[in-house]
Amino acid sequence: MPGDPTLIGTVQDVTGSTVTVELTGETVTGLSFVEGEAYKIGQVGSFVRIPLGFVNLYGVVSQVGAGAAPKHEDERALHGNRWLRVQLVGEGTLGGRFERGVSQHPTIEDRVHIVTEADLRSIYGPGEPDDFVSVGRLASAESIPALVDVNKLVTRHSAIVGSTGAGKSTTVAGLLGALSHPQRYPSARIVVIDIHGEYARALKDRASIFRVGAEGARGEIPLYIPFWALTFDELVDLAFGKLTDAQSGAVSEMVLTLKRESLANKPLPDVGPDVITVDSPVPFCLHKLWLELHRREHHTLIPKPGAAADDVEPAYVLGPDGQPAQLGDAMSVTPPLYRTVKTTGPANERVQHGRDPLGIRQQLSGLASKLRDTRFAFLFGPSDWRPDIEGKTARDLDAVLQAWIGSPSPISILDMSGVPSTVLNELIGALLRILFDSLFWARNLPEGGRERPLLVVLEEAHVYLHETQGKSAATAVRRIAKEGRKYGVGLMIVSQRPSEIDTTILSQCGTIFAMRLANDTDRAHVMSAASDNLKGLFEMLPILRTGEAIVVGEAVSLPIRALINVPVKDRLPDSADPRIAVRGSLVGDGYDGPGGWNQKRDVADYSPMVRQWRKQSVRYEHKKPVAGAGVVGPQKGGKK
Amino acid sequence: MNWIDTPESSNIARFAYDPVANTLVVEFLKGGIYNYFDVPEVVFEQMKTAPSKGQFLAQSVKGVYRYARA
Numbered sequence: 227m228p229g230d231p232t233l234i235g236t237v238q239d240v241t242g243s244t245v246t247v248e249l250t251g252e253t254v255t256g257l258s259f260v261e262g263e264a265y266k267i268g269q270v271g272s273f274v275r276i277p278l279g280f281v282n283l284y285g286v287v288s289q290v291g292a293g294a295a296p297k298h299e300d301e302r303a304l305h306g307n308r309w310l311r312v313q314l315v316g317e318g319t320l321g322g323r324f325e326r327g328v329s330q331h332p333t334i335e336d337r338v339h340i341v342t343e344a345d346l347r348s349i350y351g352p353g354e355p356d357d358f359v360s361v362g363r364l365a366s367a368e369s370i371p372a373l374v375d376v377n378k379l380v381t382r383h384s385a386i387v388g389s390t391g392a393g394k395s396t397t398v399a400g401l402l403g404a405l406s407h408p409q410r411y412p413s414a415r416i417v418v419i420d421i422h423g424e425y426a427r428a429l430k431d432r433a434s435i436f437r438v439g440a441e442g443a444r445g446e447i448p449l450y451i452p453f454w455a456l457t458f459d460e461l462v463d464l465a466f467g468k469l470t471d472a473q474s475g476a477v478s479e480m481v482l483t484l485k486r487e488s489l490a491n492k493p494l495p496d497v498g499p500d501v502i503t504v505d506s507p508v509p510f511c512l513h514k515l516w517l518e519l520h521r522r523e524h525h526t527l528i529p530k531p532g533a534a535a536d537d538v539e540p541a542y543v544l545g546p547d548g549q550p551a552q553l554g555d556a557m558s559v560t561p562p563l564y565r566t567v568k569t570t571g572p573a574n575e576r577v578q579h580g581r582d583p584l585g586i587r588q589q590l591s592g593l594a595s596k597l598r599d600t601r602f603a604f605l606f607g608p609s610d611w612r613p614d615i616e617g618k619t620a621r622d623l624d625a626v627l628q629a630w631i632g633s634p635s636p637i638s639i640l641d642m643s644g645v646p647s648t649v650l651n652e653l654i655g656a657l658l659r660i661l662f663d664s665l666f667w668a669r670n671l672p673e674g675g676r677e678r679p680l681l682v683v684l685e686e687a688h689v690y691l692h693e694t695q696g697k698s699a700a701t702a703v704r705r706i707a708k709e710g711r712k713y714g715v716g717l718m719i720v721s722q723r724p725s726e727i728d729t730t731i732l733s734q735c736g737t738i739f740a741m742r743l744a745n746d747t748d749r750a751h752v753m754s755a756a757s758d759n760l761k762g763l764f765e766m767l768p769i770l771r772t773g774e775a776i777v778v779g780e781a782v783s784l785p786i787r788a789l790i791n792v793p794v795k796d797r798l799p800d801s802a803d804p805r806i807a808v809r810g811s812l813v814g815d816g817y818d819g820p821g822g823w824n825q826k827r828d829v830a831d832y833s834p835m836v837r838q839w840r841k842q843s844v845r846y847e848h849k850k851p852v853a854g855a856g857v858v859g860p861q862k863g864g865k866k
Numbered sequence: 867m868n869w870i871d872t873p874e875s876s877n878i879a880r881f882a883y884d885p886v887a888n889t890l891v892v893e894f895l896k897g898g899i900y901n902y903f904d905v906p907e908v909v910f911e912q913m914k915t916a917p918s919k920g921q922f923l924a925q926s927v928k929g930v931y932r933y934a935r936a
Contacts, residue, residue, distance in 0.1 A: 810877055816920025818877040818896045826929045846934040848889070848903040 388741025488617020655698030675714030
């Protein structure tokens, strides 16, 4: 049928899902016109249609030219290099819906057609409009929206990968903007773990921002993670570091006793002292634990000859009045003072070593310094959730959870930029575990994950989901990746180094948004994780444009090469590169930014720099410089 | 704060002045709002009348007054 402008060739060879197509003589120009629209033939990544009776088979072009030709030398010579290799992806009944998978194969001389915009519309069109959300436009036909299935996107997990500058943050901001649309999804529930504080700006009108060391002026809410909501293992990691089995057994016994004590002081509904374990989220006083351990570890004794073994008297340092100089105080982390051991001299001056120390002096002094450190206050001294010496707190965990996943705004950004990097991994692990546990146990409630699913966005995931270093975050994420679907917790993993992410986590991601990715190792990693048979498409990854993504997996009916919608300017994430050379001129209309290497220098004063550093805050409050105090005048080189 | 829009500038979107804190606030078209501190009101008045706000900012404000990103 030479008159049909959509015809491009015929099937010559079929192997599994791969079809080799010989182009017809008319199409060698590479351009065809259908209904006034020009179509380029033989673009890698474009789609073809093979009608087979009442069924249309669809495939994607993976290779063009001599390399796609059959192996036989004489056959190649006969037809020249006008070959396409096509990967079959699915079929559609005439006028019906498109489905993945093929029920039959084409045979030799079956006709192959280009896919027109009308065909694309029927393939990519939404089956159920409620299920789909537009994330951008098809790169090949910009009039067609790129739709993804929200159900699959959230519950089957997704990954967004791409080199720096490929447009990842913008894509995430665009996706979250679409998913939190106030009219379409008024009950959307999204938590963003943002370790660099990039997203506050992009999502400010739809998100509550939680931050360690929050600044109320910016509408930020302080982030508190009460230590008593952690499991014992998480607590040990964060508070003590490494403990041997014997040591951790003894400590866990003490924690359990303290939790029971606190329960007796302030009973919690439905929680008896016999059902709680050392892992139960019940408040207890960590300061008291520290003091008790400190006593056990450091105390010395005044021996009483002839008395029973347990009849001992601690050997405190005595003040001038004959009373102990310092008995120790838990809440202010003041250790008691003990006399040093003395085994010679008169009997009444002798001082013995204390009984059964655990050998955790180093860990204890670490804990003491953390209890005093204001940077750890969000964890060990969390304001209203800080247990007093009796283990009572002003507020319970429900307030924490409601703030994180039940606030009026659909998105909660947990800005971890103020968290000391040494504990970042453990803390993210604990946080995700708390979220998952609470949604898991509430799965029959309207607040639970089954009724109102949660999407967790893990930004810069390679930092804490590394295969080798740190395990806490990776363990929590692995658990959500495997079980989250059943309990309504979905992951969105965002990373520029997918090869550094644990393979089991990446392979659980049902949908992959792959942006430009130049590194070979990263590309191979993404390819191996993709559940699709269209790995050929990933060959295009190094040459994608900024903001362009290949979307494969469960949330899309066919792999899409899409241009992601760019959010409006003031909703862009705060991750644009610093400018070395700003545009403009001093004599023209000035420059398009205030900094850059090609502008004259500013009056330098490094004392605010140190102030910000000490404050651990980027929010600058201007103080009028005192005359002559460290301020250097205009630089010599600067033009007048 | 009363913003003054500058549609004629190719670099600056709008600017404003806080007479209490003596702060000049400039928003660039590229994005980003910047505060210039301890700017006398007279400089703001000059900027209002300057034919090119961008040039005035680059020549007479930049390098003279401290700034910080808001």
